[in-house]
Amino acid sequence: xxxxxxxxxxxxxxxxxxxxxxxxxxxxxxxxxxxxxxxxxxxxxxxxxxxxxxxxxxxxxxxxxxxxxxxxxxxxxxxxxxxxxxxxxxxxxxxxxxxxxxxxxxxxxxxxxxxxxxxxxxxxxxxxxxxxxxxxxxxxxxxxxxxxxxxxxxxxxxxxxxxxxxxxxxxxxxxxxxxxxxxxxxxxxxxxx
Numbered sequence: 001x002x003x004x005x006x007x008x009x010x011x012x013x014x015x016x017x018x019x020x021x022x023x024x025x026x027x028x029x030x031x032x033x034x035x036x037x038x039x040x041x042x043x044x045x046x047x048x049x050x051x052x053x054x055x056x057x058x059x060x061x062x063x064x065x066x067x068x069x070x071x072x073x074x075x076x077x078x079x080x081x082x083x084x085x086x087x088x089x090x091x092x093x094x095x096x097x098x099x100x101x102x103x104x105x106x107x108x109x110x111x112x113x114x115x116x117x118x119x120x121x122x123x124x125x126x127x128x129x130x131x132x133x134x135x136x137x138x139x140x141x142x143x144x145x146x147x148x149x150x151x152x153x154x155x156x157x158x159x160x161x162x163x164x165x166x167x168x169x170x171x172x173x174x175x176x177x178x179x180x181x182x183x184x185x186x187x188x189x190x191x192x193x
Contacts, residue, residue, distance in 0.1 A: 046145070047086075047145075049191055050188065050191050051069055051086055051087050051111065053187060053188070053191075054067060054087060055067035055087065057181065058181055061181040064092075065089050065092075065108065067089050068088045068094075068095065069086065069087055070085075071085050071087075071088040071095060072100045072102060073088065073101065073110075074104065075104060075135040076131050076134050076135065081131060082101050083131055085107075085111065086111050086113050087109075087111030087112075089107065089109040089139075089179065091106060104132075104137055107135075107137045108138055108139065110128070110137050111141045111143070112124045112140070113145065114143070120146070124144075128140065129164075130159060130160065132153070133157075133159055133161045137156065138154060138155075138176075138177075139152065139175055139176060139178075140153035141175065145193065147166075149167060149168045150166070150173050151165065152164070152165045152175060154176045155176075169185045169186070169192065170185060170189065171185055172184050
């Protein structure tokens, strides 16, 4: 996907929704962030295992919550946007009755795992932290397979996360309130290339 340098939206939110509902979803999923359509590759096996691992750890420590995989969220409240988050940590039935693109208010943590594609830097490390902070999601956990590291973004304020902590695989990573879970990331080394 070519990166656009203009701040002008590529299309309207309504046009994106029409395309997203009819698009073929075997190889990619579509997102709409900051007025631009984005293409996200379908996850590979290790990607899925990492989401399973995070889900299991969260359930062990917080059985009152569930990690919803591939949840569509409405983000960027003032500009209109849609992101398909790899994992959205929320209470049971948080998205009941909301359709494909849910309100992010119930989300305590968004989880993304980098993909091996050219757009992962812009999408996961640049655009998503801004979109999730603007949406008020308290914690954004990025599992960066290229860097072999985990980044915890927290304390969203004025459209950005005030706290950003990056630790390489093998360290204990604290997911702050309201998540309140500590992850021993040694196991993530199994899914590194």
